[in-house]
Amino acid sequence: MNEHSIRDVVIVGGGTAGWMTAAAFSRFLNNGYTRVTLVESEEIGIIGVGEATIPPIIRYNQIIGLNENQFLAETNGTIKLGIEFVDWGGLGERYIHPFGNYGQDLQGVHFHQLYLRERKRRVMPDISAWSMSAVAAAMGRFARPSPDARSPVRELFYAFHFDAMLYAQLLRRLSESRGTKRIEGKVVDVSLRAEDGFVEAVTLADGRRIAGDLFIDCSGFRGLLIEEALETGYEHWNQWLPCDRAIAVPSALTGDPDPFTRATAHANGWQWRIPLQHRMGNGLVYSSAYQDDDSAERELLASLEGAPLADPRRLQFVTGRRRQTWNRNVVSLGLSSGFIEPLESTSIHLIQTGIARLIALFPDKRFNPVERDEYNRQMRELYEDVRDFIVLHYKATKRDDSEFWNRCRTMDVPESLMRKVELFQAKGRLFRDNFELFSNTSWVAVCLGQHIVPEEHEPAADALDEDAIAEALEQIRRGYWETAQQLPTHAEFLRRCAPAQFAAPQAPPRQAGDMPFFSFSEESPFPRDTGSPV
Numbered sequence: 001m002n003e004h005s006i007r008d009v010v011i012v013g014g015g016t017a018g019w020m021t022a023a024a025f026s027r028f029l030n031n032g033y034t035r036v037t038l039v040e041s042e043e044i045g046i047i048g049v050g051e052a053t054i055p056p057i058i059r060y061n062q063i064i065g066l067n068e069n070q071f072l073a074e075t076n077g078t079i080k081l082g083i084e085f086v087d088w089g090g091l092g093e094r095y096i097h098p099f100g101n102y103g104q105d106l107q108g109v110h111f112h113q114l115y116l117r118e119r120k121r122r123v124m125p126d127i128s129a130w131s132m133s134a135v136a137a138a139m140g141r142f143a144r145p146s147p148d149a150r151s152p153v154r155e156l157f158y159a160f161h162f163d164a165m166l167y168a169q170l171l172r173r174l175s176e177s178r179g180t181k182r183i184e185g186k187v188v189d190v191s192l193r194a195e196d197g198f199v200e201a202v203t204l205a206d207g208r209r210i211a212g213d214l215f216i217d218c219s220g221f222r223g224l225l226i227e228e229a230l231e232t233g234y235e236h237w238n239q240w241l242p243c244d245r246a247i248a249v250p251s252a253l254t255g256d257p258d259p260f261t262r263a264t265a266h267a268n269g270w271q272w273r274i275p276l277q278h279r280m281g282n283g284l285v286y287s288s289a290y291q292d293d294d295s296a297e298r299e300l301l302a303s304l305e306g307a308p309l310a311d312p313r314r315l316q317f318v319t320g321r322r323r324q325t326w327n328r329n330v331v332s333l334g335l336s337s338g339f340i341e342p343l344e345s346t347s348i349h350l351i352q353t354g355i356a357r358l359i360a361l362f363p364d365k366r367f368n369p370v371e372r373d374e375y376n377r378q379m380r381e382l383y384e385d386v387r388d389f390i391v392l393h394y395k396a397t398k399r400d401d402s403e404f405w406n407r408c409r410t411m412d413v414p415e416s417l418m419r420k421v422e423l424f425q426a427k428g429r430l431f432r433d434n435f436e437l438f439s440n441t442s443w444v445a446v447c448l449g450q451h452i453v454p455e456e457h458e459p460a461a462d463a464l465d466e467d468a469i470a471e472a473l474e475q476i477r478r479g480y481w482e483t484a485q486q487l488p489t490h491a492e493f494l495r496r497c498a499p500a501q502f503a504a505p506q507a508p509p510r511q512a513g514d515m516p517f518f519s520f521s522e523e524s525p526f527p528r529d530t531g532s533p534v
């Protein structure tokens with residue numbers, strides 16, 4: 001510590017973003033010097049609908065010292081092995097976007113290239129038969145991945161569904177037990193320093209003033225500091241992402257929870273179905289240009305499998321990103337930094353990676369612009385990568401049954417996406433750029449699932465012996481199928497996560513050079529996938 005070190009960090013907002021930040025800071029800024037204060041307003045409340053995640057959340061929970069069984073029990077959490085997409089490529093069609101990899105690369109050739117080649121010779125099952133996570137999801141089975149390198153169970157990649165309100169409460173208890181100070185109150189004013197426009201303090205409705213060196217804006221869509229005080233600006237993406245409304249409603253479970261999310265395309269948007277231990281989370285995401293709120297609500301309620309458990313909640317959003325996620329001494333995390341839409345469950349991950357990158361580039365009171373610029377560059381690239389992948393789902397469709405789908409099918413898409421799709425369409429090639437979140441598996445799943453089928457495979461796949469490929473493919477497929485059959489059912493797995501088995505939450509021991517939370521390669525759900533063809 002020195003005279004430039006940040007002393008007071010003020011987090012404004014106590015939703016998923018605020019408490020995830022506080023929990024991570026309570027571990028990584030636990031230096032006896034930096035003080036972390038979180039201000040939230042119960043009167044305003046939290047959005048609380050983020051219920052589906054992607055695999056790096058496992059790492060976040062480990063790093064902050066959350067026992068996974070305790071987490072599942074206390075958040076009514078379930079396992080997620082991927083997303084089943086229904087009616088996206090065309091009406092009556094379905095495919096799964098699984099976590100993990102497809103099969104195994106052979107002699108430096110990507111598995112999907114071997115699959116494409118073999119598919120020219122004979123009728124093949126869907127590529128999901130070569131994903132351990134997809135096979136287990138279809139059977140409703142799960143076990144934690146085995147450390148045994150020879151077992152196909154190690155190919156099971158997973159994330160969670162959970163109750164976001166309960167998760168925020170769990171993180172709050174953890175953070176407060178490690179010294180985070182929580183202040184209940186409504187921020188009514190933000191004061192800026194005259195000399196440089198940096199935020200100096202926030203003032204609460206009761207007159208209390210909370211000063212800080214670094215402010216984290218987790219105040220939700222409104223962006224109390226980043227936008228209302230600093231006027232950072234917002235880049236709109238509604239020309240590519242047409243939905244701007246959602247209605248959420250929980251319903252009673254009608255059977256055991258499935259270990260996957262379902263996203264069903266509708267005439268003017270899509271519906272999520274997220275099974276938790278105690279209820280089903282449902283929501284319709286739609287475009288107000290094509291559907292009014294009352295008819296969307298009727299459509300959602302009519303589609304529920306079980307009785308509704310609460311009144312439907314209507315939400316509005318604007319897709320896009322804040323022009324700078326870090327501006328002066330304010331870093332925005334969560335909905336205040338942008339919103340892409342929940343189709344691939346990426347918002348909580350964007351919070352997680354925003355925290356990780358902030359810790360990796362943590363400033364001092366001099367706020368070196370090079371750190372801020374690097375942070376903004378990384379976050380911009382990440383947001384754009386995620387945006388492109390989501391846009392792909394809307395663009396790659398044969399649906400022509402509504403004005404909404406006609407518009408999506410024929411819209412111009414970002415050049416970065418076009419390039420990727422054209423490369424895949426030609427010879428199934430995919431290249432994963434630095435830190436890009438979605439792996440080759442993800443792109444293959446959505447492209448093949450939504451009719452972007454390569455005209456040819458790449459020449460390298462022809463160098464391998466045909467019969468050897470056929471045999472290897474069959475062995476892998478059978479191995480996954482037989483292994484999945486031996487796994488416990490998802491319901492049985494959840495029963496085994498009984499409260500008696502938790503250990504108290506504990507931070508993992510910190511060692512010199514221990515920076516796993518910052519390791520972007522580890523953040524990837526698909527660590528084996530390098531994006532390189534050889």
Ligand SMILES: Cc1cc2nc3c(=O)[nH]c(=O)nc-3n(C[C@H](O)[C@H](O)[C@H](O)COP(=O)(O)OP(=O)(O)OC[C@H]3O[C@@H](n4cnc5c(N)ncnc54)[C@H](O)[C@@H]3O)c2cc1C
Pocket residue numbers: 012013014015016017018039040041042044045046047048049050051052053164185186187188218219220221224246248283315317333334335336342345346347348349
């Ligand atoms: C329809 C929909 C579905 C979604 N589904 C998913 C999903 O499946 N997976 C996923 O990863 N993400 C999902 N998300 C995103 C996810 O909900 C958010 O990323 C996450 O909840 C983070 O929200 P937040 O903490 O930024 O904001 P909020 O939850 O809105 O929290 C804002 C906080 O700021 C406080 N606050 C605001 N103003 C003031 C003030 N003046 N004074 C004091 N405090 C104030 C509030 O009290 C609250 O504590 C979804 C979002 C939407 C809209």
